[in-house]
Amino acid sequence: MSLLYRTFLRPAVFLQDSENAHSRVLSVLSRMSRSRFSLSMLGTLYRSPELPMKLFNLDFSNPVGVAAGMDKNGVAVPSWQSIGYGFCEIGGVTLHEQPGNPKPRMFRASKDKALINRMGFNNIGAHALQEKLQYWKDRGLWPDSPVGINLGKSKVTPLKDAPLDYSGSIKILWKHADFFVINVSSPNTPGLRDLQESKNLDSIIKKCCEINKECSEGDDNTLKPILVKIAPELDDGFLEDIVKIVKKHKLSGIVATNTTVDRPETNNANTEKIYKEVGGLSGAPLKDKSTEMIRKIYKITKGKIPIIGVGGIDSSESAWQAITSGATLLQLYSAMVFNGPSVVSSIVKGLKRKVREENFTSIKEAVGYKHI
Numbered sequence: 119m120s121l122l123y124r125t126f127l128r129p130a131v132f133l134q135d136s137e138n139a140h141s142r143v144l145s146v147l148s149r150m151s152r153s154r155f156s157l158s159m160l161g162t163l164y165r166s167p168e169l170p171m172k173l174f175n176l177d178f179s180n181p182v183g184v185a186a187g188m189d190k191n192g193v194a195v196p197s198w199q200s201i202g203y204g205f206c207e208i209g210g211v212t213l214h215e216q217p218g219n220p221k222p223r224m225f226r227a228s229k230d231k232a233l234i235n236r237m238g239f240n241n242i243g244a245h246a247l248q249e250k251l252q253y254w255k256d257r258g259l260w261p262d263s264p265v266g267i268n269l270g271k272s273k274v275t276p277l278k279d280a281p282l283d284y285s286g287s288i289k290i291l292w293k294h295a296d297f298f299v300i301n302v303s304s305p306n307t308p309g310l311r312d313l314q315e316s317k318n319l320d321s322i323i324k325k326c327c328e329i330n331k332e333c334s335e336g337d338d339n340t341l342k343p344i345l346v347k348i349a350p351e352l353d354d355g356f357l358e359d360i361v362k363i364v365k366k367h368k369l370s371g372i373v374a375t376n377t378t379v380d381r382p383e384t385n386n387a388n389t390e391k392i393y394k395e396v397g398g399l400s401g402a403p404l405k406d407k408s409t410e411m412i413r414k415i416y417k418i419t420k421g422k423i424p425i426i427g428v429g430g431i432d433s434s435e436s437a438w439q440a441i442t443s444g445a446t447l448l449q450l451y452s453a454m455v456f457n458g459p460s461v462v463s464s465i466v467k468g469l470k471r472k473v474r475e476e477n478f479t480s481i482k483e484a485v486g487y488k489h490i
């Protein structure tokens with residue numbers, strides 16, 4: 119299936135503008151999500167083998183999930199499980215609907231298997247997303263696999279009011295999320311990365327935890343896991359401050375990492391032109407940065423804080439590297455764009471083979487194995 123995609127489908131898709139192609143693929147998946155027959159057909163083509171992982175008191179059929187940004191508005195929630203993913207993270211969603219940055223705002227550097235985006239949290243807003251998610255539930259199409267929601271700050275909201283913005287989205291979407299991710303690291307919203315500073319982040323997390331407790335009606339067993347998503351450029355001091363806040367508020371984990379504003383060297387004229395575009399870079403060139411950040415977090419926390427690894431994972435080899443560096447779960451985005459939907463089952467099959475070769479009894483035993 120992967121060869122078919124690369125040979126026939128990808129060239130046709132890549133004739134289109136990157137964002138238009140993304141929207142059209144999502145539109146197809148959205149239509150298929152409304153039909154149990156279509157979902158079953160997707161499952162027959164792409165279903166991944168079982169490689170179970172339990173985390174946050176949630177059951178994941180395999181550790182590979184859809185990264186935030188792929189399905190911002192939850193239009194294809196039922197499809198991701200059928201394509202083989204063990205979970206999905208929808209969003210980023212903001213409290214208020216917003217159009218995002220001017221187009222064009224998404225670009226492919228195909229030679230490097232990289233994407234650049236400056237989307238700017240374009241989304242339908244928390245209230246409309248809540249209605250969309252309820253739609254899937256009302257029709258009995260909600261997946262068995264966990265669904266996370268990535269939260270961003272509305273552009274119209276001043277930085278000082280960020281705690282109310284993030285927590286407002288949690289309140290609206292609480293009953294639909296299996297976990298929340300506080301995104302303070304997108305490079306495409308002015309000032310957002312300033313929220314990674316300890317004083318700002320502490321106030322955001324504190325308010326989000328308060329609303330989480332309020333929504334759970336004081337029952338700690340129903341509290342939703344909350345994670346924070348960080349940038350790959352953080353220096354060690356910044357990272358240690360974030361880890362302290364995560365520990366202070368007993369957050370469930372860290373997502374490492376978001377896209378990077380750095381650019382790799384290239385001798386290709388077309389790639390060099392793409393790399394001059396403003397925005398966050400994802401895909402293969404991000405792998406080393408992301409993996410190094412995973413390794414640092416695992417070392418600083420002594421493996422006691424779960425990590426979702428994302429950035430440049432496109433094969434069972436890069437997935438295994440992220441897991442053995444300390445990631446418990448993984449997420450893909452660019453890999454699906456360049457390799458097609460079968461990349462998920464290919465990675466899971468490869469991970470299952472690695473577990474067998476290392477004589478582990480489960481994939482969880484491989485987490486942080488490089489640190490032993």
